[in-house]
Amino acid sequence: MRFISGIREMQQESDSLRAAGKRIGFVPTMGALHEGHLDLLRLSRQHCDVTVMSVFVNPTQFGPNEDFSRYPRDIARDAALAESAGCDILFTPDADEVYPPAYSTWVLEENLGNTLEGRARPTHFRGVTTVVAKLFHMVKPHCAVFGQKDAQQAAIIRRMVRDLHFDIELIIAPIRREPDGLAMSSRNMYLSDTGRQEALALSRSLRLAERFAADGGLDAGTLRAIVENEITRSGAVTLDYVAIVDAETLEERDDISGPPVLLALAARVENTRLIDNTILKVETIES
Amino acid sequence: MRFISGIREMQQESDSLRAAGKRIGFVPTMGALHEGHLDLLRLSRQHCDVTVMSVFVNPTQFGPNEDFSRYPRDIARDAALAESAGCDILFTPDADEVYPPAYSTWVLEENLGNTLEGRARPTHFRGVTTVVAKLFHMVKPHCAVFGQKDAQQAAIIRRMVRDLHFDIELIIAPIRREPDGLAMSSRNMYLSDTGRQEALALSRSLRLAERFAADGGLDAGTLRAIVENEITRSGAVTLDYVAIVDAETLEERDDISGPPVLLALAARVENTRLIDNTILKVETIES
Numbered sequence: 001m002r003f004i005s006g007i008r009e010m011q012q013e014s015d016s017l018r019a020a021g022k023r024i025g026f027v028p029t030m031g032a033l034h035e036g037h038l039d040l041l042r043l044s045r046q047h048c049d050v051t052v053m054s055v056f057v058n059p060t061q062f063g064p065n066e067d068f069s070r071y072p073r074d075i076a077r078d079a080a081l082a083e084s085a086g087c088d089i090l091f092t093p094d095a096d097e098v099y100p101p102a103y104s105t106w107v108l109e110e111n112l113g114n115t116l117e118g119r120a121r122p123t124h125f126r127g128v129t130t131v132v133a134k135l136f137h138m139v140k141p142h143c144a145v146f147g148q149k150d151a152q153q154a155a156i157i158r159r160m161v162r163d164l165h166f167d168i169e170l171i172i173a174p175i176r177r178e179p180d181g182l183a184m185s186s187r188n189m190y191l192s193d194t195g196r197q198e199a200l201a202l203s204r205s206l207r208l209a210e211r212f213a214a215d216g217g218l219d220a221g222t223l224r225a226i227v228e229n230e231i232t233r234s235g236a237v238t239l240d241y242v243a244i245v246d247a248e249t250l251e252e253r254d255d256i257s258g259p260p261v262l263l264a265l266a267a268r269v270e271n272t273r274l275i276d277n278t279i280l281k282v283e284t285i286e287s
Numbered sequence: 288m289r290f291i292s293g294i295r296e297m298q299q300e301s302d303s304l305r306a307a308g309k310r311i312g313f314v315p316t317m318g319a320l321h322e323g324h325l326d327l328l329r330l331s332r333q334h335c336d337v338t339v340m341s342v343f344v345n346p347t348q349f350g351p352n353e354d355f356s357r358y359p360r361d362i363a364r365d366a367a368l369a370e371s372a373g374c375d376i377l378f379t380p381d382a383d384e385v386y387p388p389a390y391s392t393w394v395l396e397e398n399l400g401n402t403l404e405g406r407a408r409p410t411h412f413r414g415v416t417t418v419v420a421k422l423f424h425m426v427k428p429h430c431a432v433f434g435q436k437d438a439q440q441a442a443i444i445r446r447m448v449r450d451l452h453f454d455i456e457l458i459i460a461p462i463r464r465e466p467d468g469l470a471m472s473s474r475n476m477y478l479s480d481t482g483r484q485e486a487l488a489l490s491r492s493l494r495l496a497e498r499f500a501a502d503g504g505l506d507a508g509t510l511r512a513i514v515e516n517e518i519t520r521s522g523a524v525t526l527d528y529v530a531i532v533d534a535e536t537l538e539e540r541d542d543i544s545g546p547p548v549l550l551a552l553a554a555r556v557e558n559t560r561l562i563d564n565t566i567l568k569v570e571t572i573e574s
Contacts, residue, residue, distance in 0.1 A: 011454045018305065098452075102536070104398035105416070105450035111391035129392070130451075137452040163392035164417075165385075165424040167298045249389070 001083040014140040022049040026141030031055040032072040032186035036176035038085040040145040054091040061127030107133040112156045112250045143169040151277045183276045195270035198236040202276040205230035213280040220244040240266035257282045288370040301427040309336040313428035318342040319359040319473035323463035325372040327432040341378040348414030394420040399443045399537045430456040438564040470563045482557035485523040489563040492517035500567040507531040527553035544569045
């Protein structure tokens with residue numbers, strides 16, 4: 001595995017790879033790698049000849065009261081994990097180079113980012129779209145892999161790629177879960193053993209919703225109430241939102257049949273904000 | 288000369304050219320070509336193997352009361368001129384493809400665009416940065432040529448390229464003028480013969496400023512007053528602004544010695560808004 005930090009060096013390496021006819025896959029991360037990230041690497045390897053993983057804790061996607069400073073950083077561990085999963089190039093740009101002095105340019109998706117996570121984290125997605133656009137220009141990939149765990153992020157990046165005509169194929173990887181159902185997240189390490197158990201209410205409520213939805217006949221409001229009840233009944237989890245939205249436009253949906261519906265939720269356990277989601281599958285009788 | 292309208296086709300053509308080791312030059316225009324545009328083409332040909340010129344009248348850079356609908360369009364004439372100046376590919380994307388349904392992503396430079404032209408045209412530069420980013424992703428050039436005539440646009444594109452790490456070399460071409468000094472502009476064709484004569488006050492005032500500045504000793508305020516007086520004394524020209532700013536940051540400057548200073552102005556002649564500018568050269572004694 002090669003290590004690259006310089007942006008210019010990364011661009012030149014990508015130019016060389018492209019000139020040699022190699023297909024470049026890209027997995028952007030903030031480090032603190034877990035099996036979910038390694039799934040993204042493995043998917044990239046299936047689709048591409050060379051896989052670049054970036055590790056960059058992006059300051060602009062954290063709010064002023066969020067966990068930027070305490071976000072877990074362990075590049076030696078990340079490098080070992082990335083290499084074990086077949087990463088070819090580990091790209092670790094410096095914040096001072098990613099954000100040059102007096103930088104003033106943003107990439108802004110102004111519709112899909114206003115709901116769900118965007119309500120609790122108003123500047124989050126502006127930071128995400130901006131850094132992803134920058135990283136795309138640095139790595140020049142043919143394809144890029146993101147996780148369905150961050151469903152809204154995936155929808156926004158998809159919209160950005162379409163709107164700005166990035167010539168990049170997006171691949172969205174399914175959520176990777178612990179054996180007991182908890183969605184893998186770098187932030188799970190903030191939880192105590194008790195909190196870790198309480199957090200299972202999130203995935204449990206999604207499984208419940210999936211079962212009810214599959215039977216059909218429920219409207220979004222009832223389904224949401226079932227999920228809310230399941231999450232809050234222990235009293236240990238503070239719900240932020242349960243949303244039932246169109247999976248592509250993120251607009252609220254009353255009817256869960258028809259185009260794919262995303263059930264997304266956010267909740268706080270021991271002051272750690274966790275998210276989870278599922279795409280609902282509804283049994284429908286073809287007319 | 289090849290004609291391409293499809294975005295996908297343009298991207299594939301650029302991939303092929305790059306794979307063949309060709310250096311791609313790009314000249315984005317809104318058509319209504321004049322010798323100024325052809326200078327950009329010729330510059331691109333000096334630096335690159337293949338030159339792509341786009342003709343796209345970008346709706347998002349016009350304000351609601353501006354001249355989008357009457358902006359001159361004559362693609363046959365433009366094609367003939369482009370070919371005569373050595374253009375290899377004329378790229379004419381459709382607005383419906385450039386701006387897909389329910390598009391919601393913008394590239395926003397939020398500092399340099401608030402002054403000068405940005406005051407009179409508050410959404411103009413957002414439209415410019417967005418469409419240029421899109422076109423860069425479509426044409427994938429190694430270098431791109433813009434005109435110094437739109438000095439603020441050039442500064443903003445330079446900032447965008449730096450901030451978002453576009454791997455593109457920018458070349459800024461000097462202002463091309465008519466023999467009597469009028470800066471070439473597609474909007475000059477809106478002027479009557481009388482208006483055309485009155486418009487000479489703009490370039491005349493810049494020449495005057497250049498002479499005074501070269502002698503040294505004048506502060507920006509005095510120099511600005513000289514320019515304002517020269518433009519307005521006939522009564523036929525309505526001044527919008529005369530600004531003396533840092534050529535890179537566009538911040539107001541009192542002292543015209545030191546880093547390069549841009550003298551930029553905008554004025555209205557017969558309801559047509561014209562702009563012109565010069566970089567002041569001050570004789571300084573090396574210490």
